[in-house]
Amino acid sequence: xxxxxxxxxxxxxxxxxxxxxxxxxxxxxxxxxxxxxxxxxxxxxxxxxxxxxxxxxxxxxxxxxxxxxxxxxxxxxxxxxxxxxxxxxxxxxxxxxxxxxxxxxxxxxxxxxxxxxxxxxxxxxxxxxxxxxxxxxxxxxxxxxxxxxxxxxxxxxxxxxxxxxxxxxxxxxxxxxxxxxxxxxxxxxxxxxxxxxxxxxxxxxxxxxxxxxxxxxxxxxxxxxxxxxxxxxxxxxxxxxxxxxxxxxxxxxxxxxxxxxxxxxxxxxxxxxxxxxxxxxxxxxxxxxxxxxxxxxxxxxxxxxxxxxxxxxxxxxxxxxxxxxxxxxxxxxxxxxxxxxxxxxxxxxxxxxxxxxxxxxxxxxxxxxxxxxxxxxxxxxxxxxxxxxxxxxxxxxxxxxxxxxxxxxxxxxxx
Numbered sequence: 001x002x003x004x005x006x007x008x009x010x011x012x013x014x015x016x017x018x019x020x021x022x023x024x025x026x027x028x029x030x031x032x033x034x035x036x037x038x039x040x041x042x043x044x045x046x047x048x049x050x051x052x053x054x055x056x057x058x059x060x061x062x063x064x065x066x067x068x069x070x071x072x073x074x075x076x077x078x079x080x081x082x083x084x085x086x087x088x089x090x091x092x093x094x095x096x097x098x099x100x101x102x103x104x105x106x107x108x109x110x111x112x113x114x115x116x117x118x119x120x121x122x123x124x125x126x127x128x129x130x131x132x133x134x135x136x137x138x139x140x141x142x143x144x145x146x147x148x149x150x151x152x153x154x155x156x157x158x159x160x161x162x163x164x165x166x167x168x169x170x171x172x173x174x175x176x177x178x179x180x181x182x183x184x185x186x187x188x189x190x191x192x193x194x195x196x197x198x199x200x201x202x203x204x205x206x207x208x209x210x211x212x213x214x215x216x217x218x219x220x221x222x223x224x225x226x227x228x229x230x231x232x233x234x235x236x237x238x239x240x241x242x243x244x245x246x247x248x249x250x251x252x253x254x255x256x257x258x259x260x261x262x263x264x265x266x267x268x269x270x271x272x273x274x275x276x277x278x279x280x281x282x283x284x285x286x287x288x289x290x291x292x293x294x295x296x297x298x299x300x301x302x303x304x305x306x307x308x309x310x311x312x313x314x315x316x317x318x319x320x321x322x323x324x325x326x327x328x329x330x331x332x333x334x335x336x337x338x339x340x341x342x343x344x345x346x347x348x349x350x351x352x353x354x355x356x357x358x359x360x361x362x363x364x365x366x367x368x369x370x371x372x373x374x375x376x377x378x379x380x381x382x383x384x385x386x387x388x389x390x391x392x393x394x395x396x397x398x399x400x401x402x403x404x405x406x407x408x409x410x411x412x413x414x415x
Contacts, residue, residue, distance in 0.1 A: 081107025250301030
């Protein structure tokens with residue numbers, strides 16, 4: 001009897017069928033089937049790519065930097081990224097205490113690739129990691145793909161979006177987590193933590209000897225009243241792996257260039273660095289054209305980024321002002337990133353039990369597209385990307401208020 005396989009045996013591996021990007025799945029499988037009100041202009045608050053918005057497109061001078069010395073990018077680069085660019089990153093993340101070197105830095109194909117590399121180096125299938133709720137959903141897909149278990153810790157419901165430290169400590173005590181993932185500035189909340197709060201987080205992770213993976217892709221994207229604070233720079237000795245890059249900080253996500261910066265005593269992190277180097281030797285390389293120009297692009301990004309964030313801050317204030325007094329909602333105190341979250345009190349609304357119902361009904365009745373909080377593992381909110389035009393914000397505010405008013409449960413004061 002023949003044991004040869006047939007064409008019907010050619011199937012995708014179990015690994016690649018595990019895990020899905022929640023946002024992509026929602027857009028492709030749910031939103032695509034919805035029927036918006038085409039009599040009203042479509043307003044989209046879901047696109048997190050600043051390059052598609054006219055007010056946030058990069059200066060020609062930034063693109064010109066990339067066009068210089070393109071010939072050099074034709075050559076293969078070091079697996080960890082060009083040496084000069086890694087040394088530049090090491091220098092800007094160094095402090096009096098932390099004198100980082102180029103071999104403490106790994107250039108990657110963007111922030112998502114950095115997270116993927118660290119997940120693969122720091123965990124084995126069956127391990128636990130600690131993640132924020134709400135949080136950016138890609139880690140959920142990655143962890144499911146790798147058979148890694150997620151233990152979520154809560155962010156406080158107050159306007160600052162700080163970690164609930166009591167909840168975090170309880171999870172640190174019991175989870176046996178391989179690392180603690182933190183995200184500051186926050187996607188989806190747009191909140192920015194104080195130095196005092198960051199030091200409190202460091203103290204807890206140090207107490208339970210859990211490494212920190214810090215997603216700081218939005219580190220430069222803070223409002224004028226805030227100062228970006230890198231958690232690694234505040235670490236007294238413990239291992240911290242900081243993720244950042246050109247993609248968001250310089251408004252060029254399509255260039256796919258990020259990095260991992262490794263803090264900690266070398267006797268503790270040396271094996272992790274060896275693991276990262278091995279993985280970098282066969283995948284997740286950065287775009288060579290952008291990687292070679294990291295110093296020039298990042299420096300220019302720091303300059304025009306401040307101007308762009310003044311625009312974002314003004315738009316955030318405009319939305320808050322225009323939605324003031326709307327019943328059934330609460331707006332977070334956005335201080336950075338490109339997002340604003342609106343929290344929903346379902347007890348105030350008729351026939352709305354979750355964020356997806358709210359988002360789909362808003363799309364179908366008002367042709368306004370937002371992402372439900374369930375995609376970020378917090379079902380009582382929606383997330384807005386606040387980069388659209390002021391005219392669209394005005395139109396959105398009017399229609400959103402009318403929408404909420406139609407949904408409100410009218411209280412019977414005579415009861």
